[in-house]
Amino acid sequence: MVYDLALCPKKSVISCLFVLHQSIAYFLEYHKSEILLILFYC
Structure with a gap:
């Protein structure tokens, strides 16, 4: 999930x-x- 803060109203930036x-x-x-398995085996 990608959120674009530019799309958020100023008041709800904190919410975003x-x-x-x-x-x-x-x-x-x-x-x-x-993630731990990948880190462990690399």
Whole structure:
């Protein structure tokens, strides 16, 4: 998921950043095992 902050109203930039942060956190949590395996075997 890619968010373009330019599309966000000024007042909701914080909201967009929060959603983006939540998405990144979810992505990392969801793919943690795969990422660790890749790092371990490289």
